[in-house]
Amino acid sequence: NAGVTQTPKFQVLKTGQSMTLQCAQDMNHEYMSWYRQDPGMGLRLIHYSVGAGITDQGEVPNGYNVSRSTTEDFPLRLLSAAPSQTSVYFCASSYLGQGSYNSPLHFGNGTRLTVT
Amino acid sequence: QKEVEQDPGPLSVPEGAIVSLNCTYSNSAFQYFMWYRQYSRKGPELLMYTYSSGNKEDGRFTAQVDKSSKYISLFIRDSQPSDSATYLCAMSVNDMRFGAGTRLTVKP
Numbered sequence: 001n002a003g004v005t006q007t008p009k010f011q012v013l014k015t016g017q018s019m020t021l022q023c024a025q026d027m028n029h030e031y032m033s034w035y036r037q038d039p040g041m042g043l044r045l046i047h048y049s050v051g052a053g054i055t056d057q058g059e060v061p062n063g064y065n066v067s068r069s070t071t072e073d074f075p076l077r078l079l080s081a082a083p084s085q086t087s088v089y090f091c092a093s094s095y096l097g098q099g100s101y102n103s104p105l106h107f108g109n110g111t112r113l114t115v116t
Numbered sequence: 117q118k119e120v121e122q123d124p125g126p127l128s129v130p131e132g133a134i135v136s137l138n139c140t141y142s143n144s145a146f147q148y149f150m151w152y153r154q155y156s157r158k159g160p161e162l163l164m165y166t167y168s169s170g171n172k173e174d175g176r177f178t179a180q181v182d183k184s185s186k187y188i189s190l191f192i193r194d195s196q197p198s199d200s201a202t203y204l205c206a207m208s209v210n211d212m213r214f215g216a217g218t219r220l221t222v223k224p
Contacts, residue, residue, distance in 0.1 A: 004159070039216075040124060040216050041216060042118075042120070042122075042204070042213075042214040042215055042216040042217065043160070043204070043206075043214040044214075045211070045212075090159050090160075092159075104150070104162035104165065105160075105162070105212070107159030107160050107161065108159050109157070109158050109159045110157075110158075110159055
C-alpha cells in the first residue's frame with residue numbers, strides 16, 4: 001500500500017526556472033492538498049482540491065499553480081522559481097478534508113526544493 | 117501573532133522520562149485538535165486527535181485539551197529513543213492550522 005507518493009525527492013532550480021512537483025495517492029481520497037514547511041513557520045497550505053476538476057487557494061498560493069484531472073494525481077507547478085520558494089513541499093490527502101474529525105491527513109515524504 | 121504557537125525546542129530527555137509538549141492558540145473556534153509526529157526526512161503522521169476539551173489516552177501517549185485556556189498538551193510516558201522526532205500540534209474548525217513543531221530527542 002503506497003499511500004501518498006511524491007516525486008522528485010530533491011530538486012535544485014535556478015531563479016526563473018519552472019518545474020512540476022508530482023503527487024499521487026492510491027487511497028481513493030477526494031481531498032488532496034499541498035503544504036510547504038519552513039523552519040519556525042509550520043506547515044502552510046498552498047492549494048487544495050476537494051475532487052477532480054475542483055481546486056482552490058490556501059494560505060500561500062502566489063507563485064504556484066495546481067490542477068486535478070484525476071482523483072489520484074495532484075501536481076504542483078512552480079511558474080517562475082524564486083529563492084523564497086526554497087522549502088520542503090508536502091502533498092497530503094484525506095477522505096473528507098483537512099478540517100474533518102476522524103479524517104486524518106496522510107502525508108507524502110516531501111520534496112526538498114532549493115532555488116538558487 | 118501566530119494563530120498557533122509551539123515552542124520549537126529542541127528538547128532532550130533521558131530514556132524513561134515523562135515528556136510534556138505544549139501549544140497555545142488564539143482562535144476560540146478551533147474544535148478538533150491533533151498531534152502529528154514527523155521523523156527526520158519523512159512526512160508527518162497522525163499520532164492522536166481529540167475533540168473539544170478533555171483528555172485522551174493511547175498507550176504511552178496522552179493528549180489534553182483545555183479550551184478555556186486555549187492550551188493543548190501531549191504527554192509521553194516512559195519515553196523511548198524511538199520517540200525522537202518532531203511533534204506538530206494541529207487544530208481546525210474548517211481550515212487546519214499547524215504549530216511550528218517541537219524537536220524531541222530521547223537519549224538512551
